[in-house]
Amino acid sequence: MDRAESITTAVSTSEGSSHGPSIPRLPVEVCERIIDHVAAGWDTGYVVAKGEPHLTTLTSCALVCQDWYYLTWYHLRQRIHLRDRTDVLSLSKMLRAKPRLREVIEQVVISGGSPGERQPIRHLGTFAAMLAGKAPRLSRITIEDAEWTIGSVRMDDIGFLGVFSAIDVLCLYKVTLSSAAQLRHLVSALPRLSELWCVNVDCSQKQHVSPASLPLNYANLEYLDVRWVAPAVEDLFVQISRASRVRNLIFGVDGELDPSSAASRSQTLLDASSTSAETVELNIYPSSPVRDDAIDATVERHCNLSHHDHLWRLEIYLWHPFAEWLWIPHILSRIVSKHFQAMAVMLRLRTDHNAEDLDGLLTTVEQDDVLARLDSILQEKHFSGTIASRGVCIGIGHNGDYWTSGNTGMGPALRERYDRLDELVRRKMPHSHGRGILSTVPNFQEFYSWREDMDDIHRQSMQAEQKKPAGEDAHPLAEGPQGSAD
Template identity: 80%
Template structure:
C-alpha cells in the first residue's frame, strides 16, 4: 500500500471530526509478525496465558484487517473441539482460499480440556478438509475417547490426502481397540514421528494383536509413555519388525526392563 489510510471519527450527533492518522498496513503487519516470533510451534502444548499468544489474540480483535493479519499466525495450529469448529474452518477456507497455505498443525480434541470425550468430528475433518490444507504436517488427538463406530475407517483413509503429514501426537486418549491406532498410522504414508502419552485402550487382550501398519518401516521416532499394554505391545512389535532408529518407551518401575527391545531407551 502506497498511502497512509485514515479513519474519521464521528461524534454522537453524526458530525465528522478531523481525520485520525493510522499506521500503514505494512507497518502493522511487521509489528504483528515480530510478536509472533515469540510463539514456538515446536512445543506440543502452548500454555494458556502465554504472553505472545495473548497479544496476538488481542490484535485479532482490533479490526477486520488486523484479524486477517493475525490469522496467519493464530491458525498455524488449529484446535477443533467439535463438528461446528470443523464446519467453521471449512467455511473460512472456502471464503479465503489463500489461508489454506497457513495451517501447519491440527489438534482434534474433546469438548472439555482434560476430559476425554468422543471425537466424531475426526471423521468430519478428514472428509471435509481433505485437500484444503496442503501445508498440514502434524495432527494431534487429545482429551479424546475414540469409541467404536464413532469414526468411520473409510473417513480415516482421507487423511492420506494430506501428503505432508509426518507427525502424529496422541495425548490423554482412550481407544476402543489398538486396531484404530494401527489404521491411523497406515493412512499416513509419510508418517515419521509418533508420540503417544497417556493412551488407554478398552481392548485388554493382546493375544490377537492388530496387524502392523503397512508403512511402519518408515517410522523414525516413536515416543511411548504411560500407555495401555495393548498399545505398548503394538509399538514393541513395530520396533522389532522395522528397527525404528529412535524408540523411547516409558515404563513402570516394576516392569522387567529385559522384556523391552534392546534398541529402546527406557525412560
C-alpha cells in the same frame, strides 16, 4: 495480505479531533511487518501451546483493534482446534470463502467437546472425509481428551487422511481406544508419518498385538513417544520398535517395579529399540519406594541401557519427591555406548510448592553421595573423551515454566535456592567441573537451549567423524574449550 476489509492503521486519533497535538501514526505496512515478525517466531512444533510467548503476543495483538485483528487472523489459524462436527463444517465453509487459508493451516487438534473430559470424536471421520486435500501444509494431527468408541469413526473415512500428504506427526494425548487396531489403522493411513506420540492412552483391548498387526508404514517411524499407555498399545510400540529404525525414544516408567521379576514391560520396550535408538528420554514417575539394596536390581530389570550401542544423549525426568534420584548412578554406570556425549537430569517441582520442593531436594543432594558417584563414573575410560562441553546437565522446572527464559519469574528466594543447587553440583563433582562438562539450568526453556546446543555439538562431531582419517579421535568436540563454538 488479501482481505476484503480495508486496513487503516492500528494507532490513530480521530480525524476531526482538535484537542491537543495529534499522535504520530504507524504506517499499516510497519504494523504488518511487526506482526509478521512475531508470527515467524512461533514454533508450532511444541505440543504445549499455552503460554508460548509469540502466540500470546499474537493473541494480544488481535485484541488491539479491528485493523490488527485482520493482520493477525491468518497467523492465528496455523493451529486449528476442532471440538465437534459443527467446528468441522465451519472450517470447511471458511476454506471455501478464504482459499488462502488452505496454505496456512499446519496443525489440527481434534478433541471431545469438554476440555479435560474424554468424549467421543465422531467428527474425526467428518474431518478426514470433508477436508481431504484442502490443507496441503497440514503436518501435525493431535487427538486429545477423546474416547474412540467402536463404530464411531468409519475406517473408510480414516483412509481419507492419506490425502494429507504432508502429515508427519501424530499425537494422542488422554485418549481411550477400543482396540489397538484403531491406532494401527490411523498410523497406516498417514504414509509420511515419522513421529508418533502416545501419552496417557488407555485401551479396552486386553489381548496382545501380533506382529501381523503392524502398521503398513512402520519402517518410516523414527520418533516414538510412549508414556503411560495401556499394555495393548505398548505391545504395538514394541513391535514397531523391533521392525523399524527408531532413533528417538521417549518413555515413561511407573507403577510397582518388582526388582525380583525376570523381565518388565518397560525393559522390553527399551530393548526393542536398542539397536537403533540414539536418544532416550526416561520419565520416571513416583512409585512405591525401592529399598536401597534393591535399587541396582530394579534398574537392571526395568531401566537397563547396556545394549543401546548408538546412544549419544540420555534425558531423565524425575517428579517430587525424587525418590528415584538414587537410581541415576545405577542407570549411568550401565551405559557402554562409545558415542555417548550428553546426559540431563530434570527435577520437576510441583507448581505451587517450588520453594518447599527445592528445599527438600537441596537437603537430599547435600546428604547423599549421588553426585560424587556420578563424578566418579564420568571419569571412567569410556566416558573420558566422549562427553561434550557442558554435556552433563542438572536442572529444575515445573509445568508452568515452559516459556520462561533465564531467571525470569524466579523470585529472590527461589533464585537463592537455585544458586545453592548450582554450587552443590559443582562442589560435589569437582572432576567433571574441572573438565568443563557440567551445567545447571533453572527452567525448561533454558533446558531446551541446552538440548539445542548438544544437538549442534553432536552434528558437528558427526561431520568431523565422517571427514577424519581412520584412527583419529571420533569426538573432537568433546569436553572443555574445544567443545565451544570458537
